[in-house]
Amino acid sequence: LFASECTFFFGSQTLDQLPPPGVAEIAFAGRSNVGKSSLINAMTGRNRLARASSEPGRTKQLNFFNLGDRLTLVDMPGYGFAKAAKAVKEDWQNMMFTYLRGRTVLQRVLLLLDARIELKPSDRDVMELLDKAAVVFQVVLTKCDALKPGRLDAKRREVEAEMARHPAAYPHLVLTSSETGMGIDTLRAEMARLVEM
Numbered sequence: 132l133f134a135s136e137c138t139f140f141f142g143s144q145t146l147d148q149l150p151p152p153g154v155a156e157i158a159f160a161g162r163s164n165v166g167k168s169s170l171i172n173a174m175t176g177r178n179r180l181a182r183a184s185s186e187p188g189r190t191k192q193l194n195f196f197n198l199g200d201r202l203t204l205v206d207m208p209g210y211g212f213a214k215a216a217k218a219v220k221e222d223w224q225n226m227m228f229t230y231l232r233g234r235t236v237l238q239r240v241l242l243l244l245d246a247r248i249e250l251k252p253s254d255r256d257v258m259e260l261l262d263k264a265a266v267v268f269q270v271v272l273t274k275c276d277a278l279k280p281g282r283l284d285a286k287r288r289e290v291e292a293e294m295a296r297h298p299a300a301y302p303h304l305v306l307t308s309s310e311t312g313m314g315i316d317t318l319r320a321e322m323a324r325l326v327e328m
C-alpha cells in the first residue's frame with residue numbers, strides 16, 4: 132500500500148465541497164506544530180507532501196491525498212492556537228464535528244500528541260468531540276526521539292490514562308518519531324490492515 136504513489140487530490144474549505152466518498156479514509160488531527168506534516172511525509176515516503184500551515188488565522192482546509200486508489204489520507208487543519216479567538220475555535224469544532232459525524236468512509240482518526248508537551252485542554256476537547264461523533268481515534272505520540280526512555284514511559288502512562296476515559300479511543304497507543312522512523316512501520320501496517328478489512 133505505502134509503496135504506491137501518494138498524491139494530493141482535493142482541498143476543501145467548506146463542507147459543502149467535500150470529495151464524494153470513495154475508498155476508506157484515515158484522518159490525521161493534532162495541534163498545530165505537533166509534527167503532522169512530518170509524520171504524513173514519513174509514512175508516505177514523500178517530501179513536502181503536506182505543507183505545514185502553522186500560522187494562526189491562515190485559511191484552513193481539509194486536504195485529501197490518494198494512496199494507491201485504496202486509501203485516502205485526510206490532513207485536518209491543526210487546532211489549539213493560543214491566540215485564536217473563541218469564534219475561530221468554535222468554527223473549527225463545528226466544521227470538524229460535521230465532517231467526522233457525516234463521513235461514512237472514515238475508518239479512523241489518528242490523533243497526534245507531541246510527546247514533549249503536556250496534554251492541553253484543546254486535546255481533551257478534540258477527544259470529546261471524537262467520542263461524541265463516535266469515530267474511533269488512535270493516539271499517536273510524535274517526536275518521541277526528543278525524550279529520554281524514562282520520560283517517554285511516564286508520558287505513555289499519562290496518555291494511556293487519558294485514553295481510558297474516552298470510549299472512542301482505540302486502546303493501542305503508537306510511539307513515533309519522524310526523525311528516526313520509530314513507529315512508522317507499525318502505523319503503516321495498521322493502515323494496511325484497515326484497508327484489507
Ligand code: GDP
Pocket residue numbers: 161162163164165166167168169170182183184185209273274275276277307308309310311
Ligand atoms: P505540523 O504543523 O503539525 O504539520 O508540524 P510539522 O511537521 O511542520 O513539524 C513541526 C516542527 O516539529 C518542525 O520544526 C519539525 O522539524 C519538528 N518535528 C516534526 N517531527 C519531529 C520528530 O519526529 N522529532 C523531532 N525532534 N522534531 C520533529
